[in-house]
Amino acid sequence: MNITLKLFASLGTFLPPGAARNAIELDVKNGATIGDVLTQHCVPREICHLILVNGIFAPPAIADSKQLIEGDTLAVWPPVAGG
Amino acid sequence: MGWTGQVMRVNLTEGTCTPEALNMEWAGEYLGQRGLASKYLCEEMDPRIDPLSPDNMMIFATGPLTGTCASTGGRFSVITKGALTGAIACSNSGGYWGAELKFAGWDMIILEGKASSPVYLCIIDDKVELLDASDIWGKSVWDTDAWIKTRHQDPQMHISAIGIAGENGVLYAGIVNDLHRAAGRSGVGAVMGSKNLKAIAVRGTGGVKVDDFLAFMTATTAAKKVLAGNAVTGEGLPTYGTQVLMNIINESGALPTRNNRDVQFEDVHDISAEAMAAPSGKDGKPNLQTNQACFSCTIACGRISKVNEEHYTVQNKPEYWHASGGLEYEAAWALGAAVGVKDLDALTYANFICNEQGIDPISFGSTLAAAMEMYEDGVITDKETGGLALEFGSAQALTTAVELTGKAEGFGKELGMGSKRLCDKYGRPELSMTVKGQEFPAYDPRGIQGMGLGYATANRGGCHLRSYTVASEILGIPEKTDPLVTDGKPGLVKAFQDATAAVDSSGLCIFTTFAWTMEDIAPQIDADLPGDWSVDRLLEVGERIWNLERQFNLQAGFTAKDDTLPKRLLNDAAKTGPAKGLVAGLDKMLPEYYELRGWTKEGVPTSETLSRLAL
Numbered sequence: 001m002n003i004t005l006k007l008f009a010s011l012g013t014f015l016p017p018g019a020a021r022n023a024i025e026l027d028v029k030n031g032a033t034i035g036d037v038l039t040q041h042c043v044p045r046e047i048c049h050l051i052l053v054n055g056i057f058a059p060p061a062i063a064d065s066k067q068l069i070e071g072d073t074l075a076v077w078p079p080v081a082g083g
Numbered sequence: 084m085g086w087t088g089q090v091m092r093v094n095l096t097e098g099t100c101t102p103e104a105l106n107m108e109w110a111g112e113y114l115g116q117r118g119l120a121s122k123y124l125c126e127e128m129d130p131r132i133d134p135l136s137p138d139n140m141m142i143f144a145t146g147p148l149t150g151t152c153a154s155t156g157g158r159f160s161v162i163t164k165g166a167l168t169g170a171i172a173c174s175n176s177g178g179y180w181g182a183e184l185k186f187a188g189w190d191m192i193i194l195e196g197k198a199s200s201p202v203y204l205c206i207i208d209d210k211v212e213l214l215d216a217s218d219i220w221g222k223s224v225w226d227t228d229a230w231i232k233t234r235h236q237d238p239q240m241h242i243s244a245i246g247i248a249g250e251n252g253v254l255y256a257g258i259v260n261d262l263h264r265a266a267g268r269s270g271v272g273a274v275m276g277s278k279n280l281k282a283i284a285v286r287g288t289g290g291v292k293v294d295d296f297l298a299f300m301t302a303t304t305a306a307k308k309v310l311a312g313n314a315v316t317g318e319g320l321p322t323y324g325t326q327v328l329m330n331i332i333n334e335s336g337a338l339p340t341r342n343n344r345d346v347q348f349e350d351v352h353d354i355s356a357e358a359m360a361a362p363s364g365k366d367g368k369p370n371l372q373t374n375q376a377c378f379s380c381t382i383a384c385g386r387i388s389k390v391n392e393e394h395y396t397v398q399n400k401p402e403y404w405h406a407s408g409g410l411e412y413e414a415a416w417a418l419g420a421a422v423g424v425k426d427l428d429a430l431t432y433a434n435f436i437c438n439e440q441g442i443d444p445i446s447f448g449s450t451l452a453a454a455m456e457m458y459e460d461g462v463i464t465d466k467e468t469g470g471l472a473l474e475f476g477s478a479q480a481l482t483t484a485v486e487l488t489g490k491a492e493g494f495g496k497e498l499g500m501g502s503k504r505l506c507d508k509y510g511r512p513e514l515s516m517t518v519k520g521q522e523f524p525a526y527d528p529r530g531i532q533g534m535g536l537g538y539a540t541a542n543r544g545g546c547h548l549r550s551y552t553v554a555s556e557i558l559g560i561p562e563k564t565d566p567l568v569t570d571g572k573p574g575l576v577k578a579f580q581d582a583t584a585a586v587d588s589s590g591l592c593i594f595t596t597f598a599w600t601m602e603d604i605a606p607q608i609d610a611d612l613p614g615d616w617s618v619d620r621l622l623e624v625g626e627r628i629w630n631l632e633r634q635f636n637l638q639a640g641f642t643a644k645d646d647t648l649p650k651r652l653l654n655d656a657a658k659t660g661p662a663k664g665l666v667a668g669l670d671k672m673l674p675e676y677y678e679l680r681g682w683t684k685e686g687v688p689t690s691e692t693l694s695r696l697a698l
Contacts, residue, residue, distance in 0.1 A: 012357060
């Protein structure tokens with residue numbers, strides 16, 4: 001299935017070749033979890049602080065159980081803030 | 084103790100500078116800075132006065148931690164009746180000016196009346212005098228800064244000044260200190276301009292004493308370790324600044340775009356922190372040059388950037404080729420997504436002009452966005468704009484409009500009125516994205532529900548910094564709440580408002596609270612000041628300040644009807660993103676909020692509430 005992976009701030013360095021504007025479309029196995037996708041791209045889990053799936057917050061603790069579906073957008077940030 | 088105990092009262096009409104003792108009884112009830120100066124304002128001024136008349140008072144106020152080695156202890160605030168809003172205004176700034184004022188031996192400067200001709204206030208330790216400013220009236224903040232330092236032959240002076248915008252009555256003119264830090268909101272610069280006061284220059288050679296030195300060093304050292312060890316304040320903010328929010332808020336479906344018609348901006352990446360850090364231009368260097376800290380700050384979130392020298396805005400203007408302040412998130416949003424512009428160099432240049440001429444970029448961008456929508460609708464035409472095509476997405480429109488606004492020339496005069504007055508003038512009040520006359524910033528309440536209640540009830544008008552529930556609703560600080568629901572938000576907003584009022588009165592930066600709780604802050608204040616400053620006392624002070632400000636606004640003529648949001652947010656559902664189909668659920672939150680505050684259904688503090696808070 002196809003998903004979009006977006007990695008921001010310092011995590012941007014873990015995006016594979018071909019990524020543009022901090023995003024890339026990926027073909028992943030059906031039923032892949034958030035954790036599967038992050039592991040596949042060697043993204044250090046301990047600094048995956050804010051995870052959004054289609055803009056909705058996904059607690060890092062459920063990353064290994066939360067399955068993605070076709071067309072999902074997975075966006076991840078390290079610890080950041082602003083205002 | 085953290086106070087010098089000295090206040091300088093300046094009567095601009097009479098041309099007098101008279102020292103007086105700080106009211107320590109009030110300092111015990113209102114802490115300092117925002118709270119204490121608001122108390123002075125409420126005690127000494129009729130809230131019904133015209134904010135641009137000589138009757139308006141203006142107070143530059145430090146907090147008890149300003150000028151100390153507590154991390155971020157350099158903040159000061161400008162308290163007055165806002166020119167833009169007619170509500171109580173408190174605009175907070177960093178940089179070095181506030182600490183320098185304390186070093187000169189002053190806790191606050193109270194300004195009254197109006198000078199008969201342009202002046203600047205010069206403070207060199209205990210020597211305080213009003214000096215002729217006719218040579219710098221008409222000059223920018225940056226030129227004023229250089230002129231004063233040259234005249235006094237002292238590059239270590241710190242200067243707060245208005246630019247041309249404040250002189251020309253731009254209603255959202257701000258006061259800029261240290262070249263690019265600003266008391267930006269609510270038109271405090273317009274009030275300063277109305278008083279013929281160009282600048283306050285300060286040089287101080289003293290220090291700040293604290294009540295219990297050993298306890299103070301212990302508390303501040305421990306608190307600094309918390310900031311350094313926290314991933315957000317120790318690494319995220321210094322590396323990426325506030326601008327890292329751009330993609331977060333856009334993904335969350337809460338990035339106000341094209342005058343809040345949309346909640347996501349298709350070109351968001353081009354104006355984000357990631358774009359600022361990416362190589363650009365022929366030299367391959369990024370827009371972002373470095374980060375910068377304010378006085379005593381161990382976070383250093385500030386951005387220092389450059390406009391590409393080949394960009395059309397600066398091609399023949401080498402005076403803009405240097406690195407300067409920005410873009411911070413709110414400004415990048417206002418000059419970018421709000422007006423649909425994706426040209427990062429144009430945003431950076433527009434931000435430079437805001438700093439140079441003393442313009443609040445949030446209010447300017449939001450006002451321009453409303454003008455662009457009216458231009459698109461044909462309500463405003465080329466006849467009114469002088470041929471300037473005010474089209475959403477036009478970088479040329481953005482950069483020309485900001486120049487015209489600062490100079491109050493052409494259509495810039497109309498933009499300088501602010502969004503509310505502009506939309507009223509052209510018969511489209513519903514297009515003004517304001518609360519109590521002030522343009523609200525970079526979070527659409529349809530996607531972050533708590534911010535809607537925060538905007539609606541902010542005492543200085545539409546504002547994110549009075550209860551930054553984004554921390555909880557989006558970032559999960561101190562704990563994650565769902566941004567799309569209204570349940571629990573009245574209590575969350577009240578808690579943020581009260582705690583923020585206390586922090587804003589201390590001399591500390593609110594950004595510390597991404598890592599610090601009140602448990603980290605209280606020991607620092609407790610060691611700084613005589614008496615017992617517990618978390619409970621600070622929160623009570625915060626609640627007292629909030630109600631004091633509310634009382635000012637009620638006496639100024641505001642009512643519960645003003646605790647609302649633009650109809651667009653209340654009636655038109657978000658079109659995309661997680662909030663698709665949602666409107667701002669203010670009606671579900673406001674009654675509970677009033678009840679939690681101890682206010683009547685009409686939004687008036689009850690006698691029991693006032694009595695409980697000793698108001």
